[in-house]
Amino acid sequence: MSAVAADVPKAVAQRRSHPTAHGEARFGFAMIALSVLFVAVFTAIPIIASLGLSFFSWDVISTPQYVGLKNYQQLFNDGPVLKSFGVTLGMALAIVVLQLTVGLALAVLVNQRKLVWVRTLFRTAFYLPLLASTAAVSIFMGYLFDYKFGVVNYYLGLLGIPNVPWLTSGFGAAATIVLIAVWQQLGFTFVLFVASLMSVPTDVLEAAQIDGAGPLRTLFRVKIPLISPTILFAAVVALINAMQLFDQPYIMTKGGPGSATTTVTITMYQKGFQNLQFGYGSAIAIVLLAAILIITGLQFLAARKLVFYQ
């Protein structure tokens, strides 16, 4: 009796001292509920499910069969699949290197322009391709790079250059798709670099000038080190995107000629959604994810030496 009586004021006091904390926690959970639900069902659980499915053989219709590491064994002995990893890596590296260097060069040049409207004009020009969908771009680029009727070969012909098999030869198709991807994505790195160059403090640049540094020296010794965190970010995002290259080769070449532009994601689409090998497709997805994580890790490792944090 006395124990109960003693407990009552304590409980009341407790509730009084934490009513907001309690209500706040409930409010917090309510606020994140929708996001947690959708992110869990359509992102978090699928990551685990993808890993899980990779140990099964499943054609969507019958019951899944546990096969252990068989999908992975098959993958590492599957010539065409392994080749698609090589194709993806090669094209992705080319895209990222071009996107970073050309984007940076143009950003530096635009940044030197004093007039605001001139800067806005160029920014708009380099940004516009990003507004079109990759599907739209793949369609009109396919026409422009057509072997017989394409505008590109027409103008090269005027210069006396014979028709180039842009999309109809193995190397040509891979290189052309790289160029088209760079053409479209350039606005991303360009806009990032322009914004970041603008934030380089003017007193630092003036100090460099007083010390007698020319424009090139200032660029490589002052500006680029100062914006190196942004370059790292751009490199990481661009590479993650490029490793998933799908739309352009799927629409323009169907992965061909031969398998010259068959990227990992095209292989995965064929195995998973055309052959209905969901287990094998998942194994390819997991290896792709691992490859992306490893490369991103390497980028951050390299960044330790190269990136300059203030």
Place this chain on the structure above:
Amino acid sequence: MINSTGTLARIGRITGVLILVLAAMVALGPLLWTVTTSLRTPAEAFGNPPQWIPLHPDFSNYSAVFDKIPIGRFFFNSVIVTGLIVVGQTITCTLSGYAFAMVSFPGRSVIFGIFLATMMVPLQTIIIPVFVIIRYLGLSDSPLSLVVSALGSAFGTFLMRQYFMQMPRELGEAARIDGAGHFHTFLLIYAKMAGPAIATLAILNFSGFWAEFYRPLIFLQNQDNFTLPLGLVGLQGNLGTGSISVVLAGVVLAILPSVVLFIFAQRYFIAGITAGASR
């Protein structure tokens, strides 16, 4: 000496401008060709040299594209899908972004950590389980499958959280003392100030999902359910229209809404790109 460095600097400047102009021409050329060729008669569309200035614009391709394929239907599907995702994500991400920034609850940093981790995982590597879940939900071959699987966004949550974290906490505390509830404090004080972040997220989502090709390709089978990018690729392919100028008219129609939006909301497009860099 002074004279020669002066000349050198001038040559450098002129070369710089020339490179910029050339690059801008390369960036805009294909887009300009697409627009002008969509205005040529079907017969001369593939004729070279290309017509860079449409002296006799022929708009018949724009009506032909409506006759040849259900582009109105594709447009409608794209508007519905993109619109619902934009509105849906604005709601889910504003709510959760606010909670992660301003509300304290047990497990907050762990849950947010999991969100950040999922941001690293590309869509393509989880598409098979997502497709299976869509099937279990009975949403196979429905445009709604594109909506439902895109309503949550770790990146959007992150973006909104960043914005709310910059806001002064004192405002909310003052409102609470005046007796406003948690939700009222959020809705009437903080959400009202989040306009720029909401606009950035909405623009990012619009341009991303309006242009999306991969998920529609996998989720949709029936042509009636196609969104614009998927429908256009079909237009170019087996549906065969006889002329590329008709296809290009479709392409121009598909790009137009993004361009119009860009003209009016350019700074939010730019903000969307630079927002990620602040992580």
